[in-house]
Amino acid sequence: MLAAAPTAARPAARAPEPGGAALSVRGLTVEAGGRRLVSLPALDLSPGATLAVTGPSGAGKSTLLFALAGLIPASGGRIDWGGEEITALRGAARADWRRRQLGIIFQDHQLFDEMSALDNAALGAAYAPRAERAALRDGAAHWLERLGLGDKLAQRALSLSGGERQRVSIARALAADPPILLADEPTASLDRASADRLIADLAGLAGTRTLVAVTHDAALVARLGRRLEIRDGAPAGGLADA
Numbered sequence: 001m002l003a004a005a006p007t008a009a010r011p012a013a014r015a016p017e018p019g020g021a022a023l024s025v026r027g028l029t030v031e032a033g034g035r036r037l038v039s040l041p042a043l044d045l046s047p048g049a050t051l052a053v054t055g056p057s058g059a060g061k062s063t064l065l066f067a068l069a070g071l072i073p074a075s076g077g078r079i080d081w082g083g084e085e086i087t088a089l090r091g092a093a094r095a096d097w098r099r100r101q102l103g104i105i106f107q108d109h110q111l112f113d114e115m116s117a118l119d120n121a122a123l124g125a126a127y128a129p130r131a132e133r134a135a136l137r138d139g140a141a142h143w144l145e146r147l148g149l150g151d152k153l154a155q156r157a158l159s160l161s162g163g164e165r166q167r168v169s170i171a172r173a174l175a176a177d178p179p180i181l182l183a184d185e186p187t188a189s190l191d192r193a194s195a196d197r198l199i200a201d202l203a204g205l206a207g208t209r210t211l212v213a214v215t216h217d218a219a220l221v222a223r224l225g226r227r228l229e230i231r232d233g234a235p236a237g238g239l240a241d242a
């Protein structure tokens with residue numbers, strides 16, 4: 001899918017550039033409802049690294065992912081992305097950091113059914129400064145094209161297949177060209193063939209973005225560089241090569 005030829009009217013494929021942001025986690029704990037949900041003593045990733053977070057249902061994988069995204073507050077410890085301590089950011093500063101640095105692929109896609117594929121993928125433009133909106137929309141169209149949805153930009157999300165909706169959510173995560181990509185079970189709603197194409201796309205981002213993906217999919221785990229297994233909220237063993 002990455003090799004899909006762009007048409008003359010659409011943005012040309014950009015050559016991937018080395019990139020990504022380093023991750024450093026120290027003494028992270030996340031608590032809710034009187035329970036400790038996550039306890040991660042240390043985790044380090046270099047820029048452009050790819051990591052699979054695996055483990056049984058209810059282990060705390062999504063909670064960890066959302067903490068890394070700054071969407072769930074840490075109860076203790078610190079998370080640094082690209083040398084910036086995101087656990088020290090509050091409110092608007094944290095939202096601004098997310099907008100500039102992070103793309104998130106949610107398990108349930110989080111699309112608006114009545115909006116087109118392009119409007120969904122370019123949703124971030126609604127929150128971006130006026131000067132950045134056109135570039136963000138171009139980025140959304142570029143990724144939809146590259147993910148094989150170039151002929152469905154105007155189609156309402158309601159009428160897209162599960163795999164197509166997943167790809168719209170990926171285009172949205174990548175539209176602003178963020179150095180960090182976080183994905184929660186990105187292949188869960190796809191058939192095997194679509195999942196394999198998506199895995200090739202995600203693996204193709206290695207070196208250009210730092211990717212952390214929560215997944216049960218052994219084929220995805222095998223294509224990412226490292227693996228962290230979580231059990232009962234804590235790492236079971238260290239960071240392994242996938």
Ligand SMILES: Nc1ncnc2c1ncn2[C@@H]1O[C@H](COP(=O)(O)OP(=O)(O)OP(=O)(O)O)[C@@H](O)[C@H]1O
Pocket residue numbers: 032033035037055056057058059060061062063064
């Ligand atoms: N806000 C919350 N308050 C209390 N408990 C929570 C909260 N959020 C999550 N949990 C609990 O934390 C545990 C870990 O949930 P989480 O969704 O992170 O697991 P997971 O490993 O991603 O599971 P799955 O693979 O099934 O998606 C679960 O027992 C869940 O019920």
